[in-house]
Amino acid sequence: MxxxxxxxxxxxxxxxxxxxxxxxxxxxxxxxxxxxAEPEKPTLIGLTREDMAAALSGIGVPQKQLRMRVAQLWHWLYVRGVSDFAAMTNIAKDLRGLLAEHFLIARxxxxxxxxxxxxxxxxxxxxxxxxxxxxxxxxxxxxxxxxxxxxxxxxxxxxxxxxxxxxxxxxxxxxxxxxxxxxxxxxxxxxxxxxxxxxxxxxxxxxxxxxxxxxxxxxxxxxxxxxxxxxxxxxxxxxxxxxGLSLSKRRITLSTSGVVPEIARTGDEIGCMLAISLHAVRDDLRDILVPINKKWNIKALLDACRAYPGLSNAKRITFEYVMLKGVNDSDADARELVRLLRGIPAKINLIPFNPWPGSEYECSDWERIEEFADIVNRAGYASPIRTPRGRDIFAACGQLKSASERMRKKDRDAAAQVAAG
Structure with missing residues (x-):
């Protein structure tokens, strides 16, 4: 780089x-x-309060202390952000030692x-x-x-x-x-x-x-x-x-490509904001771009969105739409997008395609993206064009992939070239 x-x-x-x-x-x-190597000790991070209490009980913390100890640990882990039991100064030294002996909280x-x-x-x-x-x-x-x-x-x-x-x-x-x-x-x-x-x-x-x-x-x-x-x-x-971390559920967004049976559960059990990776307005195209569409098509997906618990003008669903040159970026696509989302409190994020090695797609021309956005905006949807961020470090939408996996692919490609001649 x-x-x-x-x-x-x-x-x-x-x-x-x-x-x-x-x-x-x-x-x-x-x-x-x-x-x-595999950690020999379990971690306390990521446990519910109930599971944390059970874990503490399992190492001999008295039942009458469990609620207080869980509250202390919760505060140190998620408010103070400590990653070492020794930093938990309001917990007795012998208990800190016992916790360190049995559990991990390291990053x-x-x-x-x-x-x-x-x-x-x-x-x-x-x-x-x-x-x-x-x-x-x-x-x-x-x-x-x-x-x-x-x-x-x-x-x-x-x-x-x-x-x-x-x-x-x-x-x-x-x-x-x-x-x-x-x-x-x-x-x-x-x-x-x-x-x-x-x-x-x-x-x-x-x-x-x-x-x-x-x-x-x-x-x-x-x-x-x-x-x-x-x-x-x-x-x-x-x-x-x-x-603890105390992030508002209005500031937490879960994005799905369309696992329809779990969408209602997301609203009922998590209560966060919802984003849908839509990217196409026709099933034949979405079957290619987002193959999960073959299992749950656009109609099934949008029906689940209309029934999303808590959906309102104050809690809109975000529809993500990547702009692919000559694929899904026509005026007709924009008008069909507006028609499909009619009646759903929604906003649309238009995402210029972020290229990556080996991709067969190109990003739509900027003028084409703006014309697409104008159609959507005139229909009353807030449709900001998401400016690409972090492209130079492959950090933009659709570009994430572990570096070691990139290196393994590079090695495989090099080996294939050697084998071919």
């Missing part, structure tokens, strides 16, 4: 120049695991941190195998804006959906992320940005001018969140807990 375009912090390998690279001053050191390993010229940050995190046969990696992206900081969180290692315009879809599903691993992405981002009490924000980092630095969460990273419903649900309920 051209170092004039972006900065890569090779954290896991201990880059001695990391402290002087642009935007890295003041970063809190990332805990780096000495081994990536995952950071393989790399990349900073785009526009301030977007992308982290590559490594987690234990947990049945995958080898350590797994996921990418998480932070998008800073004037009034908010949005964290794009992954829910799976790889993906099963094979959407043809999406880079992540070219990486086979390895496994679901646990609730701990989903939450850890949020905790690590807040660590690295200095978004916990008494923490320092990196000098020169692009962050909101006031308020929380990670103010919004979007489940739009690697994977289909509704194919990992229970873990995503647990993580998001903890993230929105008023005594």
């Amino acid at each position: 051209d170092q004039d375009m972006a900065t890569t912090l090779d954290i896991a390998r201990g880059n001695p120049n990391a402290a002087t690279l642009p935007g890295t001053q003041g970063l809190r050191p990332a805990p780096v695991a000495e081994s990536v 995952p390993q950071i393989i790399s941190e990349q900073v785009s010229v526009d301030g977007t940050r992308k982290w590559l995190f490594q987690f234990p195998p947990r049945g995958a046969g080898r350590p797994v990696e996921v990418e998480t992206v932070y998008i800073p804006e004037e009034g908010r900081g949005t964290l794009c969180v992954s829910s799976q290692v790889g993906c099963t959906l094979t959407c043809t315009f999406c880079h992540t879809g070219t990486q086979k599903l390895v496994r679901n992320l646990t609730s701990e691993e989903i939450l850890s992405q949020i905790l690590m981002a807040r660590d690295r940005l200095g978004d916990f009490p008494d923490a320092e924000t990196p000098q020169g980092a692009a962050v909101p001018s006031e308020g929380r630095l990670v103010s919004n969460i979007v489940m739009m990273g690697m994977g289909e969140p509704l194919y990992n419903f229970e873990n995503v649900k647990t993580a998001l309920l903890i993230a929105s807990d008023g005594d």
